[in-house]
Amino acid sequence: MDKKIRVLVAKAGLDGHDRGAKVIAAALRDAGMEVIYTGLRQTPEMIVEAAIQEDVDVIGISILSGAHMTIFPKILNLMKERSLNDVLLTGGGIIPEEDLKELKKLGVGELFTPGTPTQNVASFINAWCENHPRD
Numbered sequence: 001m002d003k004k005i006r007v008l009v010a011k012a013g014l015d016g017h018d019r020g021a022k023v024i025a026a027a028l029r030d031a032g033m034e035v036i037y038t039g040l041r042q043t044p045e046m047i048v049e050a051a052i053q054e055d056v057d058v059i060g061i062s063i064l065s066g067a068h069m070t071i072f073p074k075i076l077n078l079m080k081e082r083s084l085n086d087v088l089l090t091g092g093g094i095i096p097e098e099d100l101k102e103l104k105k106l107g108v109g110e111l112f113t114p115g116t117p118t119q120n121v122a123s124f125i126n127a128w129c130e131n132h133p134r135d
Contacts, residue, residue, distance in 0.1 A: 006034045008047070009025045010037075010059065012063055023118065025037045052082060076106060092113060093114075109124070
């Protein structure tokens with residue numbers, strides 16, 4: 001039996017708008033993934049700790065606050081410190097094109113902007129996990 005993909009969906013920082021995160025969480029569940037939603041106002045440290053505790057394959061960050069160039073690198077650094085080298089960091093929100101490119105260079109996976117079909121998110125995660133199996 002195939003192991004379900006485990007995804008942690010988190011809202012980082014002071015961003016208080018979580019409708020998109022809840023929509024993504026539901027869509028990923030509908031796509032057969034196990035989803036853990038951490039709720040609002042999570043620090044990078046809380047997110048990485050939850051990812052370790054939940055033994056997730058993917059961390060998905062929803063961010064609309066404009067703090068993406070601070071939050072994503074901080075999470076990446078914490079993931080490296082905690083040896084989460086086989087966990088995908090992805091996410092979405094309002095992120096300018098030049099910042100999307102920079103974050104991908106740093107090691108963040110695909111980033112999804114408003115209006116992206118939820119199936120595209122699920123397909124990306126499925127493909128990534130298929131190409132990066134964890135034991």
